[in-house]
Amino acid sequence: MKNEIHHNKMTVINGGHFSDLEGFYEEISTVFMKDTDWKVGTLDGFDDILYSGFGVFENSEKLEIVWKESQKSKEDLGFDLTKEFYENKIRQGKPFNVKLIQGKLDELIEGKGQTLFDILIEIIESHKNITLILE
Template identity: 30%
Template sequence: MTVTYVIDGSEITGLERFWQLIGEAVNGPGGYFGNGLDAFADCLRGGMGTPDDGDFVIEWRDHALSARALGHEETARHLRGLLGRAHPSNLPRLRQELARADDGRGPTLFDRLLEIIRDETAPGTLRLL
């Protein structure tokens, strides 16, 4: 039986709020389901609240509102936060991504989250409404 996890995109105001909402959608109030892009990908692979057989759907309602909240401005804010703790070998790439985000170009956090979901789950898992 397919389990559906609902994300209310109208409640997403930034990346931190996304982590809260996806955690609660999968694991109930106060639940955890990643608190970083790599951790989120790990959680999608299983063992963190989703069915062992991978039979689940993520229904992302009002996703257009989320796309705005997780757009270039939030992406730039996130990248600035990474600069202070990134390995020196990653700094040139992060600075380049930050410059693009500051200019309103390149992939956003919303784009990256969709990519992770599509890469780590079965086709049809993500439903954008």
């Protein structure tokens, strides 16, 4: 009798494929939503995908995400890009909560805030069924 080994589903995000947040969303859209027209375009949208799985995995099914070249992503989605991300939102104003975002920007500049990379990691790790492996 053959031993059935149950593998967790595994998904790979490749940091070599992108260098900014838009590129990250493209990568995620390709990885998670091959057969849909819907594209990720926000942090909330990314979080939503991890809830629903869009057919790549079932909701609450165990999933492993391997983030290749994560060190590159950490730098790409680091301080400079995050600062620009917040500044753009502040410049745009509504519908964004400018006061809240200014606070996040101030924290970032003081060295206490999260970078976009940190935020993405936090979003992934908030899903208990997902294991993140940084390579």
